[in-house]
Amino acid sequence: MQSISVDIRPDNMSKAFNISESRRGFSLAEVLAALTIGAMILVAVLAIYGRVETAAAAITRRLDSSQQPFEVLQRIAEDLDGIVDGDADTRVTVENKFSERFQSAQLKIIRTISDSRDKPQPFEEIIWQTAYDYENDANGLVLYRSYRGVGFEDKLLDEQRKSWEKAYPFVPVCDGVTYFKVQVPRGHYVLDKWTRKPLPYGITVTISFAEPFEAPDGSLDVPETEKFIRTVGIGRTRKIAYKFVKKEYGTEAEDGDVNVPGESSEEMSEDSETAGEGGEEADEDEKDAADK
Secondary structure, three states: OOOOOOOOOHHHHHHHOOOOHHHOOOOHHHHHHHHHHHHHHHHHHHHHHHHHHHHHHHHHHHHHHHHHHHHHHHHHHHHHHOOOOOOOOEEEEEEEEEEOOEEEEEEEEEEEEEOOOOOEEEEEEEEEEEEEOOOOOOOOEEEEEEEEEOOOOOHHHHOOOOHHHHOOOEEEEEEEEOEEEEEEEEOOEEEOOEOOOOOOOEEEEEEEOOOOEEOOOOOEEOOHHHOEEEEEEOOOOOOOOOOOOOOOOOOHHHOOOOOOOOOOHHHHHHHHHHHHHHHHHHHHHHHHHHHO
């Protein structure tokens, strides 16, 4: 029987398992250094991304703040344009108040019809109003619009609404509103409340999405330059009494004006020459007085 000899010396064992010092693992110091450098790069990238995202959000918010007020005011104007002058079955009410120190308002348009017994029945009701937004972190108001009527305003959308949704007619139009006011012009004054039966001649709506500041009375206000105002006339088919004022030309206060007819350029040139001669005579008198 032939015997087999195996050399179990350390050098031969390392060669048998292909273990060499050139393939050793990373040390703890190297791993910590790599993690530190990687964390620093990640923090720098996240900081740059945060700044870019903030700048993009600010630009988007700025664009929305300049376009959204015009869209809201146009939508309100369309509802007011549907009012026909002399319609005794239409009423408009305006009310202003403060909601959590924010200027808030309500505009209501009510149309009724008479049944066979000449009793008024509700035909259409449109309400624009703002309310404080308690669910959103943004400090501001939410603008709602409500529509109730005999027929559907949008048949495609209204038919798809569920039964429980029909019990909540107020639909949010936009949020982030910091100022909303509705007024009625009346001569040289504006009224903050209108509950009379006759229709007003016009409605002035003011809205803003700007950053509010605290007013001296404790309420929240926005700069006047950040307020978007639109006045909508009601009953545009009504007759407007124009009064033409005849202007009298050639008065004493207007003598010497080139825009006044009847005064020729020759007369103006003569006046200027006379003034020039008078000036020269005055200069000569001053020289004589100096010589004496």
